[in-house]
Amino acid sequence: MQWFDALVQGILLGGMYAQYALGMALMFGVMRIVNISHGDLVILLSLVGISMASAWGWGPLPVLMALVPLAVLMGWVLQKTVLNKVVGSDPLPSLIATFGLSVALQNLMLQIWSANSRSLPGGGIESQSIEIGGIYIGLLPVIVLVVATALTWGLDIMLKRTRFGRALRAASADVEAAAMTGINPRAVYALATAVAVGILGFAAVFQALRSTVAPADGPAQLIYAFEAVIIGGMGSVWGAFIGSMVLGISQGIGFRIDPGFGVLAGHIVFLIVLATRPQGLFGRA
Amino acid sequence: MTMTAIPYADTEAPDVLVERQSRSGRIAMTLAVLGLIGLAVMPWWASTGTIRSVLELCCYIAVAQMWNLLAGYAGLVSVGQQAFMGAAGYALFVLAQTYGINPFVAIFLSLLVPAVLAVPIYFLLHRLDGPYFSIGTWVVAEVFRLTASNMPIVNSGAGMSLRVMKDFSSFERNVAMSLLCAFMLLATLGGSYWLLRSRFGLALIAMRDNPIAAASQGVNVAKLRFLIYVAAAVGCGLAGSIYFMAQLRITPGSAFDPMWANVAIFIVMIGGIGSIEGVLIGSLIYFIADRWFGEYGATYFVVLGLMTLLVALYARTGIWGLVSKRWDAPWFPIRRKLVHRKP
Numbered sequence: 001m002q003w004f005d006a007l008v009q010g011i012l013l014g015g016m017y018a019q020y021a022l023g024m025a026l027m028f029g030v031m032r033i034v035n036i037s038h039g040d041l042v043i044l045l046s047l048v049g050i051s052m053a054s055a056w057g058w059g060p061l062p063v064l065m066a067l068v069p070l071a072v073l074m075g076w077v078l079q080k081t082v083l084n085k086v087v088g089s090d091p092l093p094s095l096i097a098t099f100g101l102s103v104a105l106q107n108l109m110l111q112i113w114s115a116n117s118r119s120l121p122g123g124g125i126e127s128q129s130i131e132i133g134g135i136y137i138g139l140l141p142v143i144v145l146v147v148a149t150a151l152t153w154g155l156d157i158m159l160k161r162t163r164f165g166r167a168l169r170a171a172s173a174d175v176e177a178a179a180m181t182g183i184n185p186r187a188v189y190a191l192a193t194a195v196a197v198g199i200l201g202f203a204a205v206f207q208a209l210r211s212t213v214a215p216a217d218g219p220a221q222l223i224y225a226f227e228a229v230i231i232g233g234m235g236s237v238w239g240a241f242i243g244s245m246v247l248g249i250s251q252g253i254g255f256r257i258d259p260g261f262g263v264l265a266g267h268i269v270f271l272i273v274l275a276t277r278p279q280g281l282f283g284r285a
Numbered sequence: 286m287t288m289t290a291i292p293y294a295d296t297e298a299p300d301v302l303v304e305r306q307s308r309s310g311r312i313a314m315t316l317a318v319l320g321l322i323g324l325a326v327m328p329w330w331a332s333t334g335t336i337r338s339v340l341e342l343c344c345y346i347a348v349a350q351m352w353n354l355l356a357g358y359a360g361l362v363s364v365g366q367q368a369f370m371g372a373a374g375y376a377l378f379v380l381a382q383t384y385g386i387n388p389f390v391a392i393f394l395s396l397l398v399p400a401v402l403a404v405p406i407y408f409l410l411h412r413l414d415g416p417y418f419s420i421g422t423w424v425v426a427e428v429f430r431l432t433a434s435n436m437p438i439v440n441s442g443a444g445m446s447l448r449v450m451k452d453f454s455s456f457e458r459n460v461a462m463s464l465l466c467a468f469m470l471l472a473t474l475g476g477s478y479w480l481l482r483s484r485f486g487l488a489l490i491a492m493r494d495n496p497i498a499a500a501s502q503g504v505n506v507a508k509l510r511f512l513i514y515v516a517a518a519v520g521c522g523l524a525g526s527i528y529f530m531a532q533l534r535i536t537p538g539s540a541f542d543p544m545w546a547n548v549a550i551f552i553v554m555i556g557g558i559g560s561i562e563g564v565l566i567g568s569l570i571y572f573i574a575d576r577w578f579g580e581y582g583a584t585y586f587v588v589l590g591l592m593t594l595l596v597a598l599y600a601r602t603g604i605w606g607l608v609s610k611r612w613d614a615p616w617f618p619i620r621r622k623l624v625h626r627k628p
Contacts, residue, residue, distance in 0.1 A: 034416035036364075085598050091415030095362050096554055097597035103547055104590030107583040219543065223427065226420045230413070264431040267424055271409060274421070278412040 002256065005135050010252025011245055012137070015145030016210060018244035019203035020225035021232070022148075022155055023196030025240035028229065030172045030192045031087050033094045035078075037102035039221030041197060044109060045071055045204030046213040050118050060122050060209055068201035075197025079190040087189060102218065109215035120208035144206045151199055152241040158195075159237065168192055220263075227270040233280025242282060246273075304622040305482070313616035321471060327463035328456060336459050336466075340531050343466040344524045345548060346568045347473040350561065351520040352549035354477060357559035358489045359513040360496055362415075364546040365422030368406075368429045369399035369518040370525025371540030375433060377526045378445045378535055383438070388449055389461055392526045399522030403515045411510070423543070430541035444536030447529075465527045473520045478561060481619045485509070490619070493559055551589055554596045557605025561617045566604050 020042060027033055035041075048070070049063045058066075082101065086093040128139040159165040170178035171188045179185055207213060207221075224247060232243025247266050254265025273281065306314075324343070327336050348366065355361045376395035381388040410421040434442040450458060480486055491499035492506055500506045529535045548571060556567025578585040596603060602610075609615065 028416070032415065034420060036420075082594070082598065091419075092356060092360075092362055092558075093597050093601060095416050095419055096550060097594050099364070099547075099550060100554075100590045100593030100595075100597060102590070104587045104594065107586035107590065111583045111587070219423075223420065223424055226417070227424065230417065230421075258435075260431075260435050264428065264435070267428045267431070270424060271428070274409050274412065 001134065003253070006252045006256040007249055008135060008137060009141075010249030012141035012145055012248070013252055014228075014245035014248025015141065015148040016203070016206060016244075017224050017228050017247055018148040018152060018241045019144070019199060019206060020221050021228035021240040021244050022151060022237065023199045024225045025229045025232075025237060026155065026192055026196045026199075030168055031083070031189055032089075032091070033083060033087055034091075034098070034226070035083070036095060036098040036222065037105055037218070038200070038225060039223075040102050040105040040109070040218035041071075041074065041078075042200050042204050042207060042221050043213050043215060043218045044105060045074075045201055046120070046208040047109060047113050047118065047215070049205055050120050050208055050213070051113075053120055060120060060125070060205060063120065064202065064205045067204055068198055071201030071204070072194045072198035075194040075200075076190050078197065079193035083193060084186050084189060102222075106215055106218060113215060115214060115216065117212035117214040118208070119212045120205065122209045126209055140206075140209060144210065147202060147206070148241070148244070151202065152237055155195070155199075156237045164188075164191060224266070227266060230280055231270055231273045233282035236280075236282050239280060239282035243280065246281070300626045301623045302626050304624045305618065305620075307615065307618050307622075309614035309616060310618040317474075317616075321467045324470065325464055325467040327466070328459040333455060333459060336462055337531060340462055340466050340527065342568060342572045343469055344528045345552060345571060346564060347469050347524040348521055348545055349549045349552035349556075349568055350473045350477055350564045351517040351524075352546075353553045353558060353561075353564050354513055354520075355517045357553065358493045359510045360492065361510060361514060362419045363422040363517075364419050364543070364550070365424070365426035366517065366521045366549065367525075367541050367543060367545040368422070368426035369403065369521040370528070370545060371426075371429055371433070371535075371537075371542075372398050372402055372525070373522030374525040374529035374535050374540050375439050375445075377530060378447055379439060381449050382445060382447055385449070388447065388530060389465075392465065392523075392530065395526045396519050396522050399518040399525075400515060403518035407511055407514045411507075423546075426541050426543070430537045433537040433540065442537055444534060444539075447533045447535075450530070450533055462527075462531060465530075469523055469527055472523060474561060474564075476516075476520075478617050478619075481561075481617075486619055489513075547586075547589075551593055553603075554593055555603055557603030557608075558601070560605050560609075562609075562615065563603050563605035565616075570604075 020038070024034070024038055027035060045067050049067050052058055052066060053060075053063050082097055083094065086097045088094075122140065125143075126138075126140050129136045130139060130142070131137075159168060167178070167183045167188050168191075170181065170183055171185050175185050178188075228243040228247045229240050230243070231246050232239030232241065246269065250269040251262045251266040255262030257265070323330075324339065327339065331339070348370070352363065352366060355363050355366075373395045376398040377388065377391050380386045380391035380394055386394065406425055410418055410425070413421045433439050439445060453461070481489060488499065488504040488509055491502060491504055492509060496506050525540070529540065532539070552567035552571050553564060554567075555570060556565070557563025574585070574589075578588075600607065
C-alpha cells in the first residue's frame, strides 16, 4: 500500500514536471536550442503571479488568466531579441546566451523578491484531498495532472492538425526546404517559443500553489524538464509527458525509501535510461 | 621515379622557413617564465593574504582554460566541470585526513579520481546532442553533490575539515601553495600551449573550425574529444584539490558549486574563446571585478550575466578576438607561418 501510494504521488508529481518539459521538448524539437533560463522563467512568472495576488487580492484563476498571456509575450520577446540571433547549427552561442540570461534573471529576482521562499495562496484548494481506497490524494495535484494531460493533448493536436503545426514540423525537419515553400522560419520560431513559454505560465501558477518558490529554484526545474525530455525521447510531445511520469515515479519511490534519496533516484533513472536506451523510451532509434 | 598515376611537373621547392615563434611570442614567453618563477617564490615577497588571493586567481585561470579546451576546441560545452573539482577535492580530504597520507602527496593521488570517473561519464554523455550534453554534465555534477551528501565516508552533508594541515608551519604551507600555483599554471596553461603547438594542436584547431571537415582530413574527432574530456577533468581536479586544500574545508555545496561553471564561462567568453590569451585577459577582468564589485552581490551578477549574453549575441570572439583583429601580436603563437629565407 505504501508503495502504491508512492506510485500515485509520483504520477501526480510527474504532472507538474510535464508542464515544464513540454515547452522544452517543443523548443528543442523545432530549433535544436536548449534554453538554460527555462526554469528561471517559471520562477520569474511564479513570483510575478504571487506579487499580483498579494497586491490586488487575486485568486489563482485570475492570476493564471493574467500570467499565461504575459508568458506568451515573454516568449515572443525572448525569441525576437535573443534566440533568433543565436539559432543555428553551432550550439555554443545559444547555450552561452541563455546561460548569461539565466544568471542575470536569478540575481535580478533575488534583488526584487529577496531569497525568501513564497507561495501563492490557493483559497483552500491546496489543502483539499480525496480519499480513494485508503489513499489520500490531494485535489490540487490531480488538477495539475489533468491540466498537464490537456496541455500535452492540445499541443499534440496543434502540431498534427493546424497550419502552424505543419509549418513547425516542416521547419524542424529542414529549415531551408521549409523556407523555400514560403514558411518564414523566424516567425515560426517566435510563435513556437511563445507557445513554449506560454505553457510555463501554467507551470508557474501550479508550482507556486503546490509548493514554494525562491529565486534560486530555477536550475532544478530546468534539470527536471531536461531529464523528462531525454527519458521520454526527444522530439515527441507524448514522450516528454511519459518521461515526466517516469521521473515523477522514480522520485516518489526514492523519497519513500529515504528523503535524501528522492531527487538522486530521479537522476539515477535518467542515467540508466541514457546508458541503456539513449534515444529515450519513445524515441526513434 | 615514384609510383604515382598523375605525373607531377618538376618544381623547385620554394626557399622558405616555417616560422613558429614571433617577437611578441618571445616577449610573452619571457614574461610568462618570470611570472611562474615569481609565483613559485611568493612566500619571500608576498603576505599570506596575497598568496591566498593569487591562488584563487590561478584556480580561475586553470578552470577557465580547461573549459576553453573543452568548449573552444573540442566543441564540448560543459557546465558541470565542478563535478571533477569536487571529486578531486574530496579525494584529497579522504586521503589526507582519513588515511593520513601526506597532503602534498595526496593532491597528486587525488587526480586519479577525476581521471577514472571521466571515462564512464564521457561514454554516457557523448550520446547527448550538443546542448543536451551540457545539461547532462550538470546532472552528473548534481549526482556527485547528492551522493557526497549521502556518503558517510565523506561525513555526508556536514562536510570535512583538513585538520592535518596544522602539522605544517604557516611558512611551509605558503611555500607549498606557491609551488602548487606555479605547477597548476604550468600544467594547465603550459600543457595546453604545448598541446596546441604539437601535431595534436593542428587536429584540435581543425576540429574547432569544422569537426566534419577535420574528420574528412583524417582527424580522429571522437578519440580526440574523449582525450580532451579526460584531460580537462584532471585539470579541473587539480584546481579543485588545490583550492580546497587552501580552504581547509569542503562541503557538498561548496565542492560541487555551479558557480565555477559561471566563472569559467564568463572568463572565456569575455576574454575570447579558443585562445590562451583570452583566458588570461578574462581571468584578470573577473578577478579585479570580483574584488571591486563583489560587494554589490546580486547586481554584480546581473551585470555579469548580461555581459555574457551580449558577448554571445554580438562579439563571440571576446576581447582577444577584437584585439587580434587589429594587432597581429599573439602572446602564445600557435600558427605555422612560411617566410622567405633571407639570402
